[in-house]
Amino acid sequence: MIVVGLTGSIGMGKSTTARFFLEAGVPVHDSDEAVHRLYAGKAAPLIEAAFPGTVTDGVVDRTALASRILGDGEAIRTVERIVHPLVRADADAFLxxxxxxxxxxxxxxxxxxxxxxxxxxxxxxxxxxxxxxVQRARVLARPGMTVEKFEAILARQVPDAEKRVRADFVVESDEGLDEARRSVEAIVEKLREEARSDA
Structure with a gap:
């Protein structure tokens, strides 16, 4: 089985692209969706222990947590140390x-x-x-997003230009949904062919 890593900086259209993979019949593990589940499950008591008052009725209050950790590198790393291994285990079980x-x-x-x-x-x-x-306009149109928050998120992400260089495939998300869907379908066909020849 070929495992495909789908990524992209904030506001690049990754969620829509993931949907196109699903539509093409490829199972997708969504890390963000896994975090939502974990915030209502295994991660909640661990987050509450590290950041008291950020969990309500057994569910992490994302807004409360975000306000506690925004701009605090050590706090962000603490959350990542709790959440990343749980998401990884969830993804491994999916695979x-x-x-x-x-x-x-x-x-x-x-x-x-x-x-x-x-x-x-x-x-x-x-x-x-x-x-x-395009990225900036998309992100700043999101409810509750500020320029400060956007810049803070960008500062923690590998630059888009570097991601493109390190990618096997690039899906351009600013050329319309149909074009992005066609890109995904072409990638899926190529990788299925590869999987068949490896079998």
Whole structure:
């Protein structure tokens, strides 16, 4: 089975691209969705122990947590030390299920693939990309997003230009949904062919 790492900086269109992989019949593990589940499960007591008052009724209050850790590098690293291993275990369990089902391809949607050294966990890397001004407009249109918050997030991400260089495939997300969907379908076809020849 070929494991595909799907990544891209904030606002690049990664979630939409992940949906196109699903539509093409490729199972996708969504790290953000896993975090949501973990924040209502295994991660909640660990987060509460580290940051008292950020959990309500057994669920991490993301807004409360964000306000506690924004701009505090050590606090952010503490959250990452708690959450990343749990997400990784969740992804490993997902891959095991797909392998046992005989899937030729599976996608790990990992926002911070390069930042967390995740390249070693995948066979191929797909980076979703768009011009800076498109990215900025998309992100600043999000509810509750500020320029300060956007800049803080960007500062912690590997630059888009570097991600593109390190990718096996790049999906340009600013050329319309149909074009992005066609890009994904072409990638899936190529990798399925590769999986067949390796079998």
């Amino acid at each position: 095991e299920v797909q392998r046992n089902a005989g899937q030729p391809l599976a996608v790990l949607d990992i926002p911070l693939l390069f930042e967390t050294g995740g390249e070693g966990r995948v066979d191929r890397i797909v980076v979703v990309s768009a011009p800076d001004e």
